[in-house]
Amino acid sequence: MAQVQMPPSRAWKFHLDFEGIGWLTIDVPDAPVNTLSRETLAELNGIVTALEDMQQSGELKGVALLSGKESGFIAGADITEFDEMGDPGVLRAALDRAHALFDRIEALKVPVVAGIHGFCLGGGFELALACHYRVAVNDDKTRLGFPEVNLGMFPGFGGSGRSIRQAGPVDAMQIMLTGKLLRASQARRMGLVDKLVRVRDTLRWEARKAILQGRKSAVAPLAKRAMALGPLRGYVANKMRAEAGKKASLEHYPAPYSLIDLFEAHGNDWRAMKEGEAERFIPLMNSDTSKNLRRVFFLSEGLKKQGVRGKDKAVFRRVHVIGAGVMGGDIAAWCALRGMGVTLQDLDMERIKPALDRAKSLFKKRLRTKTEIDNAVARLEADVTGKGLARADVVIEAVVENLEVKRKIFADAELKTKPGAILATNTSSIELERIAENLTAPGRLIGLHFFNPVAQLPLVEVIRSRFNADADIARGASFALAIGKSPVVVKSAPGFLVNRVLMPYMLGAVQRVEAGANKEQIDAAAVAFGMPMGPIELMDTVGLDVGKSVAEELGNPVPANSQFAKLIADKKLGRKTGQGFYTWTNGKAVKGEVPPHPDLAGLGRELVQPLVNATSVAVAEGVVASDDLADIGVIYGTGFAPFLGGPLQARKDGRA
Ligand code: T1G
Numbered sequence: 270m271a272q273v274q275m276p277p278s279r280a281w282k283f284h285l286d287f288e289g290i291g292w293l294t295i296d297v298p299d300a301p302v303n304t305l306s307r308e309t310l311a312e313l314n315g316i317v318t319a320l321e322d323m324q325q326s327g328e329l330k331g332v333a334l335l336s337g338k339e340s341g342f343i344a345g346a347d348i349t350e351f352d353e354m355g356d357p358g359v360l361r362a363a364l365d366r367a368h369a370l371f372d373r374i375e376a377l378k379v380p381v382v383a384g385i386h387g388f389c390l391g392g393g394f395e396l397a398l399a400c401h402y403r404v405a406v407n408d409d410k411t412r413l414g415f416p417e418v419n420l421g422m423f424p425g426f427g428g429s430g431r432s433i434r435q436a437g438p439v440d441a442m443q444i445m446l447t448g449k450l451l452r453a454s455q456a457r458r459m460g461l462v463d464k465l466v467r468v469r470d471t472l473r474w475e476a477r478k479a480i481l482q483g484r485k486s487a488v489a490p491l492a493k494r495a496m497a498l499g500p501l502r503g504y505v506a507n508k509m510r511a512e513a514g515k516k517a518s519l520e521h522y523p524a525p526y527s528l529i530d531l532f533e534a535h536g537n538d539w540r541a542m543k544e545g546e547a548e549r550f551i552p553l554m555n556s557d558t559s560k561n562l563r564r565v566f567f568l569s570e571g572l573k574k575q576g577v578r579g580k581d582k583a584v585f586r587r588v589h590v591i592g593a594g595v596m597g598g599d600i601a602a603w604c605a606l607r608g609m610g611v612t613l614q615d616l617d618m619e620r621i622k623p624a625l626d627r628a629k630s631l632f633k634k635r636l637r638t639k640t641e642i643d644n645a646v647a648r649l650e651a652d653v654t655g656k657g658l659a660r661a662d663v664v665i666e667a668v669v670e671n672l673e674v675k676r677k678i679f680a681d682a683e684l685k686t687k688p689g690a691i692l693a694t695n696t697s698s699i700e701l702e703r704i705a706e707n708l709t710a711p712g713r714l715i716g717l718h719f720f721n722p723v724a725q726l727p728l729v730e731v732i733r734s735r736f737n738a739d740a741d742i743a744r745g746a747s748f749a750l751a752i753g754k755s756p757v758v759v760k761s762a763p764g765f766l767v768n769r770v771l772m773p774y775m776l777g778a779v780q781r782v783e784a785g786a787n788k789e790q791i792d793a794a795a796v797a798f799g800m801p802m803g804p805i806e807l808m809d810t811v812g813l814d815v816g817k818s819v820a821e822e823l824g825n826p827v828p829a830n831s832q833f834a835k836l837i838a839d840k841k842l843g844r845k846t847g848q849g850f851y852t853w854t855n856g857k858a859v860k861g862e863v864p865p866h867p868d869l870a871g872l873g874r875e876l877v878q879p880l881v882n883a884t885s886v887a888v889a890e891g892v893v894a895s896d897d898l899a900d901i902g903v904i905y906g907t908g909f910a911p912f913l914g915g916p917l918q919a920r921k922d923g924r925a
Contacts (some may be wrong), residue, residue: 273323276315279308282337283316289330290480291320292473296337303338305392305426306347310367317373324379331380331480334400335472341387341410343396348420348563357551364547367392367426371399380480384472385462389413390450395428398435398461402484404475405453407465414450420566421559421912423528425550430535430543435460435486437493438502438536442509446525460489497536506533521799521912524553557922561914568901572755575731576747577740583747586610589652589661591678596695597667598624599723602631605649606724607752612650612657621651631724658685663748665717667695670818675704683708691744693717694732697768698822701734701761711736715745718765719754720906721811728905729754734761757902760892764823766899767906769887770916771807772823773879775816778804779850781876783832788850791876793863798873799910805850806858809843813850874925880909881916881925888917 275283280297293316297303323329336342354360374381374396383397385405394413397403405411415424415432423429423445432441436459444451444459456462463486466475478484488494496505506529513525527549535541553559577583586609590601593615601613601624615621632645650657658664664682668674675694682692692714694704705711716732729749733742742758749756759766778795782788782805792803808816813836817827827833836842836849843849844856851858866872884899893899900915909916919925 273319273326273328275319276312278312278316281309281312281316283319285323285328288477288481289328290477291323291329291332293332293334294337295334295343301338302340302344302388303336303342303393304344304347305367305396306350307363309347310370314366314370317370317377320377321373324377329379331382331483332377333382333384333473333476333480334396335384335476336386339387341412342383342385342389343393344388345391345393345416346426348566351554351563352560355555357555360551360554361547364425364550368543368547371396371427375399375401377401380483380485382476382479382484384476385413385453386411386469386472391415391417391424392426392428395424395426395431398428398431402464402479402486403462404464404466404472404479405456405462406469406472407453407457407467411453412450413453413456413461414448415445416448416450418446418448418524418528419562421522421524421556421562422550422553423524423531423546425546425554427543427546429528429531429546430539430541432461433497433532433536433542434488434539437489438497438505438532439493442528442532442536445528446509446513460487463487494537497532499537502536503533506530506536518797521910522558523556524559527553558912561912561918564914564918565901565904565911568897569755569905571897572757572901573750575743575756575758576750577743583744583751585662585748585751587612587657587661587663589614589655589657589664591615591655591664591666591682592668592695593621593624594667594669596719596721596723597665598627599631599721600665600667600695600719601649602628603719603723604752605645606632606635608648609752610648610650612652612655612661614652614655614657617653618651621653625649625651635724655685658682659687661686661690663691663693665693665695670696670698672699672703675699676707679704679708679714683710683713691715691741691748693745693748695719698764698819700763701732702736705734705736712738712741715741716759716761716765717745717749718759718767720767726906727755728767728902729756730759730765730767730902730906731756732759732761732765755901755905757893757898757905759902762890762892764819766884766887766893766902768819769823769892770880770883770903771907772816772819772825773883774877775804775808775811776820776825777879778876779808779833782850787864789860789863790866790869790872792860794866794869794872795876796873797869798877799913800873800877801908804876809849809851809853809858811843812845813837813842877909877916877925880907881920884916885920 282294284292295303381400382402383400387410417423440459457465509529519526531545535545588604588609589612590597591614593613601611605611632642636642666678701716705714718730720726731745746756778791788805792806795803841848844853847853888899896917900917903909904911904915913919
């Protein structure tokens with residue numbers, strides 16, 4: 270009986286062992302992660318044909334599907350190919366091929382077991398769900414999920430149906446609508462994974478056992494599936510629409526609503542759900558929203574390349590933060606949360622204690638076990654005497670915006686820190702050259718400008734002065750990446766990038782209110798355009814006093830007879846004092862009715878013009894190196910409508 274020959278493949282390796290188990294390993298050459306490109310899927314297609322023949326001939330007892338890459342299983346379909354599939358017919362054909370292929374894998378009579386470690390995302394997760402049984406490594410690195418919604422889409426390789434079959438409608442829709450990634454243990458609890466192993470080395474052994482025992486995954490129990498039956502499905506769909514509406518409007522982000530429509534139509538029948546995907550997936554994939562979100566994905570990926578890479582990769586273990594105010598305390602907490610040893614210095618414990626308390630509540634929110642929380646607390650030390658300076662790899666100053674105070678701190682730090690330690694200021698307004706000029710080595714000082722709230726906003730502006738060398742800035746970017754932030758390098762200039770573009774937009778809105786415009790309408794217009802929050806509410810959130818000082822630093826003094834100046838004089842500084850342009854109750858702005866307006870989004874577009882103009886001037890003046898960096902920097906720093914791709918992309922598209 271002739272052995273069935275496996276077709277040649279670049280990405281897949283196959284080995285049939287003495288027990289008749291076929292070990293199918295994906296390892297896409299020259300790529301840090303496995304993705305399902307058209308070529309990789311076509312190769313798999315040929316392999317499945319051979320498997321069908323081997324099954325026919327009886328030499329195949331089962332198939333174990335694993336990844337040969339350290340980084341993980343499969344990170345999804347190959348996003349780099351999406352722009353080439355603009356023709357709906359081409360895309361439909363590609364989707365139909367993938368569906369047919371996954372259906373054939375599912376139809377194999379021998380057990381097909383997926384062994385999952387690391388990332389198992391999007392199309393990769395869909396392939397695993399087409400297998401008969403899933404074993405996953407229960408460690409910190411393994412993550413499973415459907416991030417497609419972050420790209421303006423939803424699963425298109427049958428995952429919308431198969432995930433509902435395995436986990437039931439509510440859990441499955443939840444992970445598809447939020448894009449939230451699951452730990453292996455969570456996926457196990459949901460029924461999306463069948464078996465957990467502690468380490469990757471035992472994955473093969475467990476997969477072998479599952480094959481030899483002919484294990485099959487159980488579908489979701491009726492109690493879970495009931496949520497999609499009869500009229501309940503419409504009710505659940507409306508609940509999901511309401512939930513989605515709190516985060517994203519249908520107009521700007523159609524994908525979650527399209528998925529909910531698909532669920533409302535077919536959520537009780539996983540095959541119909543799967544079959545109904547393509548019709549809705551194709552217009553989403555070719556939408557401007559998805560094209561812009563895909564560009565944002567690659568721009569954010571690009572930010573990961575800024576640091577020092579390879580063998581000279583910088584290693585950071587200890588951070589010393591000077592100043593335990595809101596920013597200093599939260600920067601210290603974030604660094605400790607991300608695994609750094611942190612010493613937090615201020616004049617006395619009375620000033621440090623509130624920061625430690627805030628840190629503990631952050632740790633409780635972000636960490637799972639008591640041990641993890643205790644370890645994070647232990648990593649964050651109060652340090653009134655500044656003994657942490659000598660051991661620090663990075664020193665971050667976040668004290669009051671006073672030049673002389675900052676100069677004194679760095680003159681002292683320069684003497685006490687070890688050679689090679691990064692000296693960084695979190696100033697949001699003072700030019701670096703003025704802080705650094707009296708230092709022995711002014712090139713050691715860089716800016717690391719974090720944004721409030723530190724735990725939510727991903728951006729860190731890495732500020733470059735004329736004293737800095739490329740290596741100084743690259744190390745600063747490496748540190749930002751090491752603590753899970755997204756660094757954008759910006760030249761030391763008034764307001765740097767984010768404040769420089771945000772302030773004209775906020776002041777422009779304030780002037781309209783001063784001239785009689787309705788603040789609720791102004792804010793609603795900006796949100797209708799795509800901003801996360803209106804400019805007046807944002808001014809109150811940032812604090813009118815902070816807004817005034819940034820405005821003046823940018824050369825826009827606040828008129829003394831203005832309502833703005835009067836509010837500040839009356840200590841009505843916004844959310845932090847309970848009164849600003851709005852009254853604030855329980856941290857929320859109390860807003861009146863929004864008067865009707867013929868074109869709210871159009872008004873919103875007018876409102877953001879100063880921001881878009883300032884962004885293009887910032888690039889022209891070399892404050893930031895490119896339109897791409899400006900777009901991703903402004904999106905991450907201000908939340909500017911990601912579905913528009915950033916202010917400059919929006920202008921290029923005639924949408925701002
Ligand atoms: N397609 C193309 N390239 C990808 C990719 C993907 N899916 N995932 C990663 N890369 C590239 C990335 O650009 C970078 O390239 C390199 O791999 C290493 O990544 C039908 C339609 C997996 C968490 O949305 O979130 O499946 O910069 O440095 O930090 O339903 O990459 O080195 O040239 O980021 O460890 C759904 C996207 C696709 C996951 C790894 N999948 N990827 O992060 O490594 S849509 C996603 C990520 C889909 C189907 C639908 C992250 C990561 P380069 P890296 P990392």
